[in-house]
Amino acid sequence: MIRLFRPAALLAPVGLALAVSACGQPPVEAPAVVEVTDAFCRPTQVGRDVTGCYMTLTASRNDRLVSAAFTGADKVEIHEMTTTDGMMRMAELPDGLPLPAGEAVPLKPGGNHIMLLGLSQPLAEGERLSMTLTFEQAAPYEVNVVVAQPAAPASHGGH
Secondary structure, three states: OOOOOOHHHHHHHHHHHHHHHHHOOOOOOOOOOEEEEEEEEOOOOOOOOEEEEEEEEEEOOOEEEEEEEOOOEEEEEEEEEEEEOOEEEEEEOOOOEEEOEOOEEEEOOOOOEEEEEEEOOOOOOOOEEEEEEEEOOOOOEEEEEEEOOOOOOOOOOOO
C-alpha cells in the first residue's frame, strides 16, 4: 500500500496548537489610571513668586509622576524634602515621583510636593487654577486646584 503525502494533514494540528495558545494569552491590561484627591496650592507670600502645591495620588498600576504644568508659572518642579544632619533640604526629583500600585502617595507640606516657580501673578486664597499632571503610563490628568492654607494639625487637647 502506498501512502500519499498530504501537507494539509500536517497543518491541522499546527492550526489547533496556535488556536489553543492564543486562548491561553493573558487578558489585555486596562490602561493605568491615577486618582488625584485633595489638591491645593498655598497662597503666595507678599513679594514672592513661588509656592508649593499638594495632593494625594493613587495609581491603579505602578506608575510615576514625571512632570506637572501650570501656565501661570515659568517652571514647575516635583520636589522631595529630606532631613540630613538636622537640616531640611528640598530638591527636585529629576526622574519624577514613583507611584506604587494601589498606594496613596501624599504630596504634603514638609514632604514631597509640586513647586511653582516664577509665578506671573500672586495666588490668593480661594482662587482656583488648573494644572496638568503627566505620568509615565497613565494619560495626562487635568486637576482643578484650590488656593488655600494647609489644614492645621489636629489638636490633642494639650496632650
